[in-house]
Amino acid sequence: NAGVTQTPKFRVLKTGQSMTLLCAQDMNHEYMYWYRQDPGMGLRLIHYSVGEGTTAKGEVPDGYNVSRLKKQNFLLGLESAAPSQTSVYFCASSSSGSTGELFFGEGSRLTVL
C-alpha cells in the first residue's frame, strides 16, 4: 500500500532555480493538499485541489504554483526559488475534504542556498 508518495525526498537548490515536487496518491482521493512545515510554525497550507483540473490558494501561496492534471497527481512548482522557501513540504490527500482524515506523505526537504 503506497498511499501518498512524494518525490524527491531531498533537494538542494540555488536561489533563482526552479523545481517541481511531485505528489502521487493511489487511494482515488478527490482532495489533495500541499503544506509547508517550518520550525515552530506548524503546518501552513500552500495550495489545495478539490478535484482533477482544479486548484485553489491556501494560507501562503505566493511563490508557488500547482497543477492537478491527473486525479492521482498534484504538482507543486517553485519558479524562482528563494531562501525563504527552505522548508519541509508535505502533501496530503483526502476522500472527503476537511470532514474526514487526511493522509500524508513522508515529506520533501528543500534547501535553497
Add this chain to the structure above:
Amino acid sequence: SQQGEEDPQALSIQEGENATMNCSYKTSINNLQWYRQNSGRGLVHLILIRSNEREKHSGRLRVTLDTSKKSSSLLITASRAADTASYFCATDTDSSYKLIFGSGTRLLVRP
C-alpha cells in the same frame, strides 16, 4: 495566521503518566482533528471530533471539545516511550475543503 494554537509547546513526562495537550481556535468549526508526527515523518491521523460531540475515545486517547470556549484537549493515558512525538490539532475553519493546523505540542515520554 494560525487557527489552532496548542498548549503547552513542549511537555516532558515519565512513562506511565498521563499527558494532556490543549488546543484553542478562533472561529467556529464543523470538526476538529488531532494528528501525530514522529520525528522526520509525515503526520498520522489520530481522532476526529465533530462540533456536536463533547468527548470521544480511541484506545488510550481521549479528546474533549468545548465549542463555547473554542478549545479542545487531547489526553493520552498511561503514556509509553513510543508516544514521543509532536501532536497537532487541525480545524476546518470556514471551509469544508481545507484543514488548518496549529503549531503543535512536542511530547517527550522518558522511559
